[in-house]
Amino acid sequence: MKTSVLVVGGGLAGTSAALFLAWRGVDVTLVEKHPGSSPHPRAVGFNARVGELLRAVGMEDRLPPSRMTKGFGVRRVRAESLVGKRFDETFWTPPAELSDIEYSPSTGVGVAQDRMEPILRDKARELGADIRMSTRMLEFSQDADGVTAIVQGDGEPYEIRADYLVAADGHRSPIREALGITRTGRGYMHTSRSVLFRAPLQEYLKDGIGQFVIDDVGFLTTYGDGRWVLMLDDREYTEPELREKIVRAIGRDDLEIEIITTGRWTISAGVADRFSAGRIFLAGDAAHTLPPSRGGFGANVGIEDAHNLAWKLAAVLNGESRPELLDTYDVERRPVASLCHQQIFARNDGHNRGTDPEDAPLYDNYAMHYGILYRSSAVLGAGEELPPAQRPEQWNGQPGTRAPHVWVGPGKSTLDLFQRGWVLVADHPEWEEAAQQAGVQYERVEQLDVFGLSEKGASLVRSDGYIAWRSTDLPNDPSEVLRAAFSSSSAGTR
Ligand SMILES: Cc1cc2nc3c(=O)[nH]c(=O)nc-3n(C[C@H](O)[C@H](O)[C@H](O)COP(=O)(O)OP(=O)(O)OC[C@H]3O[C@@H](n4cnc5c(N)ncnc54)[C@H](O)[C@@H]3O)c2cc1C
Missing domain, CATH: 3.50.50.60 (FAD/NAD(P)-binding domain)
Known part of the structure; x- marks a missing residue:
């Protein structure tokens, strides 16, 4: 076939x-x-x-x-048991500063x-x-x-x-x-066993903490649907041993526990x-x-x-x-x-067992999730001097980054304008005409400031919603300039 x-x-x-x-x-x-x-x-x-x-x-x-x-991960504490004493909460290094900006729909x-x-x-x-x-x-x-x-x-x-x-x-x-x-990369790190079980423990999740490092037992977390997983050292466990570990991790022996399955995981990088x-x-x-x-x-x-x-x-x-x-x-x-x-x-995310975290700049999750920079021939103007990730407002419409989110109508985000094909974002009749001539869809967006543009500028967005190119000014021949940028960044055949 x-x-x-x-x-x-x-x-x-x-x-x-x-x-x-x-x-x-x-x-x-x-x-x-x-x-x-x-x-x-x-x-x-x-x-x-x-x-x-x-x-x-x-x-x-x-x-x-x-x-x-x-989107910042479930909170994690070290604890005697799920119901027992809780000690320090483990944070990012350093803890991410929450932003007031709504980055995503x-x-x-x-x-x-x-x-x-x-x-x-x-x-x-x-x-x-x-x-x-x-x-x-x-x-x-x-x-x-x-x-x-x-x-x-x-x-x-x-x-x-x-x-x-x-x-x-x-x-x-x-x-x-x-x-x-x-x-x-780091290669092989360690092997872990796990036991997946169901138990009525919902009441212990009320304060937003969903991961528990239980002293002398292992790592306990939940899938949020009544199922929990306990990660253990790598050795064979009999079913009674698994039950005993679960009871110790929970800190109660009066609950009905259903063991669903077990796993063995090679952790490597x-x-x-x-x-x-x-x-x-x-x-x-x-x-x-x-x-x-x-x-x-x-x-x-x-x-x-x-x-x-x-x-x-x-x-x-x-x-x-x-x-x-x-x-x-x-x-x-x-x-x-x-x-x-x-x-x-x-980030010292629990994987540097006994060693110091790697010495490298830290990028928070806003940067890692929404602000990754691509540098390639499908992007024009993303130089080597730029950092690999930043928050969207720091990029402000930089080519090579994901086009920013802003609401353009009830329940409609700028992101909803992209993904079907290449789109020119602008708010000027000359750019609209240029887009028509280049065979690129035109989207009029009033909030051009989030793209780092004035009303004279335009951004060309790829079909994955990443910015391929932008012009902060209105050139003499927008049509020709756009056509060249589109043809080059899309490896166009036309
Ligand atoms: C304990 C644990 C917890 C994790 N938690 C998270 C988390 O919370 N968040 C997160 O983002 N990631 C998490 N991950 C990582 C995540 O699970 C993996 O990154 C992801 O599942 C990888 O998906 P994949 O499709 O690339 O590979 P896989 O899920 O491994 O799929 C590969 C598939 O290829 C099939 N296959 C292989 N060879 C052939 C063949 N010749 N013919 C046909 N089929 C074949 C296999 O059967 C398999 O189904 C976790 C991983 C582990 C081990």
Whole structure:
């Protein structure tokens, strides 16, 4: 069979890739070797930037909002037990200063991974993605024109020929290994066991604290739906031993506890040294394994990879952009993964066991979620002198950053103007005419100050909602200037 994009792996990154590609009208097929999601969730918090991406594909109303205060992670304390004495609260280093600015129309999503994956999968299918569960990719090869994969479901192995392949096959990524792509980072850190259980403990969550470092037991947290997870050292536990650990962690032995399942997790950190090889692109944990942190840098970053890649693949496949645009996937996303890796260890986020935090500048979550800077040929005017992340108001419409949010009507954000194609944001008839001539959608926005513009200026926004270019003045020939900027940043074929 033939498909435009073959996605291998139906975790959060792969399913998001299928969703974003299908939403852009791309013929996409996904293969996942398991019949469904793992019953033991890992991620639970999805930040507001991911909320924005899901809002764009019309999913926001299907998803429960995040329990995180302003997207800043659940509070964590060290405690004798859940019901016992609580000691110091562990903060960011330094604690993030809360901003009064409303950065986003979205709140983020508070749903456990085993529920999130099927929601994304259903939406991807609804949009036309061909999702084949219980189907394993056995081997692959690529040539100048495409990728050939052999996959197997219930029956005989068969061949899938695709223009491109997205390797979202998890942290061990057999595809990455077969391509000989190495990784850089801390590497293996430790192995943990976990027990997932259900218990009526809701009353202990009232003060907003949701993570508990229990002395002499382990780390206790909740998925917010009656399910809790206790992380333990790496050794075999019998069921009575697990129950005893749970009772000690809770500090009460009079509750009904249902053990759901157990897990064993390798915690490691590494970023692939290349995110692509020919027609194959790594996304999610295949590209970067980042240990659980209070920045939400695991699954969230993988979903953002998928989003960055999807519009580029769509633009190249439909002939609007030359294939060089795809080179910017590695150039834009790899530094983001490296920055997340650095922040996890610089923030002293619980992973520097017995060692000092890494000496590196700290960027708070407003900067990390909404203010990442891309520097690539798909952005004009993002120089090396600029920091890798800042808060949106510090960027003030800098090309290479996410276009800022401001309400432009009841329930309508500037972000709702983007994502379907390239958009020129301005408030001047000459720019409107220029946009028409360049074949770019025009959006009149009165609040140009958040884009760092006066009424003479204009910003060109890419189809992922990032600013590609801006002109702070009205040039003599806006049409020609815009056409050149559009053609260059989009690797345009026209
Ligand atoms: C304990 C724990 C807690 C975490 N908590 C958070 C959190 O709160 N927030 C957060 O953002 N992140 C968190 N993470 C990280 C997050 O879970 C991962 O980043 C995310 O699940 C990775 O998704 P993925 O789709 O890239 O990979 P995976 O979920 O590993 O999916 C890869 C998929 O590829 C499939 N596959 C592999 N090879 C083949 C093949 N040959 N053919 C077909 N299918 C194949 C696998 O079956 C698998 O389903 C946590 C991780 C752990 C371990």
